[in-house]
Amino acid sequence: MLKGEQIHFTYGAGTANETSVLKNVSFQIEEGDFIGLIGVSGSGKTTLVKHMNGLLRATGGGLFFRGENVYGKKYPLSKLRKEVGLVFQYPEQQLFEKTVLKDVMYGPCNLGMTKEEAEASAKESLCQVGLDASCYHVSPLELSGGQKRSVAIAGVLAMNPSILILDEPAAGLDPYTKRQVFDLILKIQKKRNLAVVLVSHHMEDVAVYANRVWVMHQGELVLQGSPIEIFSQTERLKEMNIGVPQITSVTEKLIRNGLPLERVAVSVDDAENMILQMLNRRKAR
Numbered sequence: 001m002l003k004g005e006q007i008h009f010t011y012g013a014g015t016a017n018e019t020s021v022l023k024n025v026s027f028q029i030e031e032g033d034f035i036g037l038i039g040v041s042g043s044g045k046t047t048l049v050k051h052m053n054g055l056l057r058a059t060g061g062g063l064f065f066r067g068e069n070v071y072g073k074k075y076p077l078s079k080l081r082k083e084v085g086l087v088f089q090y091p092e093q094q095l096f097e098k099t100v101l102k103d104v105m106y107g108p109c110n111l112g113m114t115k116e117e118a119e120a121s122a123k124e125s126l127c128q129v130g131l132d133a134s135c136y137h138v139s140p141l142e143l144s145g146g147q148k149r150s151v152a153i154a155g156v157l158a159m160n161p162s163i164l165i166l167d168e169p170a171a172g173l174d175p176y177t178k179r180q181v182f183d184l185i186l187k188i189q190k191k192r193n194l195a196v197v198l199v200s201h202h203m204e205d206v207a208v209y210a211n212r213v214w215v216m217h218q219g220e221l222v223l224q225g226s227p228i229e230i231f232s233q234t235e236r237l238k239e240m241n242i243g244v245p246q247i248t249s250v251t252e253k254l255i256r257n258g259l260p261l262e263r264v265a266v267s268v269d270d271a272e273n274m275i276l277q278m279l280n281r282r283k284a285r
Contacts (some may be wrong), residue, residue, distance in 0.1 A: 001066055001195060002029040002052060008060035009047060015281065021047045022058070025220045026274055029163060033195040036206030036227070039216030040241050045199050048216065049165045052197070053084035066190040082111050086159035092148030095140040100131065104138050104155045111159055118158070121175065125157040128188055146177035157188065164189070167199040182209060207231060207245045207266040211278065228268045235266070247271050 009022040022044050029035065038044050050056040051063065054070065054077040063070040070080055097103035101122055108118035129150040140151050156164065170178040180206065189196050200206050205212060206227065213230040215223035217240045223230055231244045234252060251265040260278060265271035
């Protein structure tokens with residue numbers, strides 16, 4: 001759906017403060033993808049996702065949505081922003097309307113929907129994030145942390161995007177609420193067949209939920225692959241100061257100490273399955 005070709009981006013181009021932030025970044029997002037975007041702070045992750053929905057324009061390279069050149073003169077950026085929804089870190093801090101329903105309607109109205117269309121879309125999106133009519137006329141500031149996060153996500157979903165970008169969607173939430181948010185994201189992805197891009201510093205979340213992992217380092221997209229392919233490269237990730245899931249470190253140590261596992265694990269379920277398979281093979285001998 002969305003394709004970037006050798007994207008460059010420079011802040012303050014042509015000035016004394018010129019800083020190159022993205023360098024030759026190429027990527028492709030397909031329907032149904034759940035991509036985990038990782039890298040240390042300052043590696044270019046947030047800058048990259050801002051390019052994906054047109055908040056920033058590349059100083060070099062190309063961006064294409066369903067084959068159309070986003071940087072073409074006749075391509076309306078409002079079209080891209082409708083198709084690629086971006087939920088920033090701590091999105092509840094951006095809730096500002098007097099009621100939940102008005103807040104969720106704001107984006108669709110700005111994209112040109114009629115009031116009736118925006119209201120219908122907002123109500124459908126609120127239902128999908130688990131908020132019913134009892135919340136419509138409540139101030140979003142009166143809700144719990146998890147509910148506020150859900151309202152912010154509903155505000156983006158109400159614009160009916162094809163790609164949903166989430167920048168640390170569970171930041172600051174307790175483990176129970178965090179699990180609820182991720183279960184919600186997975187449910188919505190399957191129901192709407194969305195592609196999801198998850199920006200995260202929490203490797204366990206990436207390993208569990210993503211089917212593809214992108215690694216940013218010093219403005220470059222240096223690795224792309226499955227969670228197993230990426231997190232198996234523990235030494236290379238360490239060189240970039242990127243951690244791995246805790247279970248990956250544990251199983252790596254077990255292998256070094258002689259446990260005959262096929263490879264390192266990326267999740268607890270993954271480790272459990274490999275250990276059970278190993279034990280079954282021993283019993284069968």
